[in-house]
Amino acid sequence: MREFTVPPVVSGSPAGGLADVVFERAERDPDRVVLGRKTAGVWRDVTSAELAGEVLALAKGLLAQGVRFGDRVAVMARTRYEWTLFDFALWAVGAQPVPVYPTSSAEQVHWILYDSSCTACVVEDEDQAMTVGSVIEGLPQLRLLWQLDAGAVAELVAAGRGVDEDVVHGHRRAVTPEAVATVIYTSGTTGRPKGCVLTHENFMFEADTLVSRWESVFRAGPGEQPSTLLFLPLAHVFGRMVEVAAVRAGVKLGHQPALAASELLPDLAAFRPTFVLGVPYVFEKVFAAARRAAEAEGRTGPFDRAVETAVRYAEAREQKAFGTGPGPSAALRMEHQLFEKLVYGKVREALGGRVRHAMSGGSAMSRRLGLFFDGAGITVFEGYGLTESCAAATANPPGAVKYGTVGPPIPGTTVHIAEDGEVWLYGRHVFSGYLGDPGATRDVLREGWLATGDLGRLDGDGYLTITGRKKEILVTSNGKSVAPAALEERVRSHPLVSQCVLVGNDRPFVAALVTLDMEGIAHWLSMRGLAQRAAEQLVGDPALTAEVRRAVVAANTLVSQAEQIRAFRVLAGQFTEERGLLTPSLKLKRRAIEKAYAREIAGLYPS
Structure with missing residues (x-):
């Protein structure tokens, strides 16, 4: 089959913009719980009326501070309650949030804020404020900087007390579905990130389609309210869509900024979402x-x-x-x-x-x-x-x-x-x-x-x-084309493996670089009564090498002999964003990895 279409389940064109639903739901069902907010380690409910009040107060502050219809405002933070407030407050005044990963380098921050002509920026903490500050000389259009952990929301709410509510609603009613909702930058796996222009209609169509077709997901059992704990980065389009869909569907939404099991699992137990x-x-x-x-x-x-x-x-x-x-x-x-x-x-x-x-x-x-x-x-x-x-x-x-x-x-x-x-x-x-x-x-x-x-x-x-x-296909010196994703995924499924990258362009065969999952390694050593060792000490260990070889052999069953992994190297380090080897959304930067490990790769092939 070369083409397949599924008919729409959302009829007609949407009206207005993304912020409308916050105020419409507050009028229609003011006591419905729509958000969960963690304060001092305790989750408390936020009703639709409370959310609308907070969004309105923040929107008034943004106007008072000089944010105007059509302005772009960067938001650089982890997934947290305030990000959702800023998104809907900015949409309420017709502004365009531009998400920035909190781990972005100064160079990446400069490019996104410069390319998108941001006039203001919201950061989470002092480190991010310093990152923006280090490149502010090259951002002549940037006029405003707010820091969440330094009381940015309270500061803006106070500034907006003299602004009439009707001014916000006037801005909000001027937003059309065709208006730009946000500019989200690509991960930049193969070059400089590009700003994807997404409209209010893009988000409303997508969110309403998902909520309608996957209705069984967005509702709960008898006596339960549907809820989800969002731990995906809001700087990524997936996390942003979850935020929009949850608010439009009246799903209770909580925010969790960390993927580490030590932080995520306790919040899952406390929040008890119905879907994730x-x-x-x-x-x-x-x-x-x-x-x-x-x-x-x-x-x-x-x-x-x-x-x-x-x-x-x-x-x-x-x-x-x-x-x-x-x-x-x-x-x-x-x-x-x-x-x-x-x-x-x-x-x-x-x-x-x-x-x-x-x-x-x-x-x-x-x-x-x-x-x-x-x-x-x-x-x-x-x-x-x-x-x-x-x-x-x-x-x-x-x-x-x-x-x-x-x-x-x-x-x-x-x-x-x-x-x-x-x-x-x-x-x-x-x-x-x-x-x-x-x-x-x-x-x-x-x-x-x-x-x-x-x-x-x-x-x-x-x-x-x-x-x-297309850009990741390996072509060996024998002319064999190899798609690396399936092989890498199978090797990575082994409990001792963290990451796997295939190499082999213009080489006689396919080989692999493998990093270790240190949680799995710690357990593996403990179960064998062995002392814990650092990754550097484990590279070359015969028993560990045999385990990784089993993962490689299992992966090779997926492909023809010419496509199989013929050699591999276990690495002591990890491919990390800090080293420039992963994008903020955890995608491999293959060219950067091949450059960083050129010596190790050369050692996999006979001279």
Whole structure:
């Protein structure tokens, strides 16, 4: 199949802008809880009336301080309550938030603020204020700087007390769906980041489509309010879409700034969301932690049997959904029930205990991991999209999840596979272009079609599988083309492996650089009664090398002999954003990695 379209479920064009829903809901249902806010370690509810009041007060302050309709204002912070306040307050006055990752370098901050002509900037703390300060000489248009941890919100609220509410509402009513809502910069894996211009209509169409089609996710059981804890970065389009969709759907939204298990897991237990949205990394970590706990208790065998049962159970349900099987047998259902309390309930408890649905995006999730979570009682809807498509363009639908794929197009979207295998997208969520860069816009937008740069295939049901990225294809000196993503993902699924990067361009064969998961390593050493050692001391360890080799051998079963990994090198360090080897959204910067490890790569090939 070369092209597949799913009809829209959202009819007509939206009206107004993104801030309208905050005030409309406050009038219609003022006591509904719409946000959770953590203060002094305790979560408290925020009603729709309270949210509207806070947004209005902040919007008045922004106007008093000189923010005008159409101004761009950078927001540089972790995922926190105040980011959502600023987003909706800026939208209420017709301004355009420009998200900046809090870990961005001074050079990256300068480029984004300069390229987008930001007139103001919100930062989280003193370190970020100093980063902006270090490049302010080159930002003549930047007039205002506010620091959240220094009382920015209170300062702005105080400044706006003399502004009439009608002035804010006048600005808000002037916002049209076609107006620019935000400029989100790409991760810059292959060059300087580009500013994606996204409109209010892009976000409203995308959010309302997701809420309508995935209605079972955005509602809860009897006596429960739907809720989600957002731990994705709000600087990324995925996190931003979650924020918008939750507010539009009346879902209780909480914010968690850290992905570290020590901080995330306690908040999941306290907030108890009904669904979560994350990247595969999060689900991999939950699974790995569950397996380590089982091994520490001497229950590795039962845990592994529970995993196999969950996978078989989910596969049987999947086959029934697509009319290729009868569903789980009576024996399999009994076996599955046996592991419910022993294993599956504990996995769900790690996510707060109430989660029954999850959405995953950003990178590929292994089919087996998705099946396991499904069998453990959490349906993971994997999807695919880009900043340029305002988050999801495809996603597995309720009742028809096909693990290992990113699903069919979301309603109102068409997916087309070009002659060279490139994925093209068409729909009302596709962006209008790159800010100030018509050449780059022409490269990807062709009569409304978005050429994604990703390679993929559609099956007979219209489900998309991403097979690689055009710019990441390796071509060996023998002329063999190799898509690295699937092999890297399989190697990375080993509990002792953190990251994997394939190399082999213009080389006689494919090889790999592998980094270690130090949590997994600590557990591995402990279970063997060995003293803890640093990564530098482990490189070259025969037992560890044998473990990594097993991961490589498993990955090689996916491809032909000519595409297999023939050599690998275990590294002591990690590929990190601080070293310039990862983007802020954790994507590999392959060229930078190859340059940083040129000596190690050369050592993988005979001279």
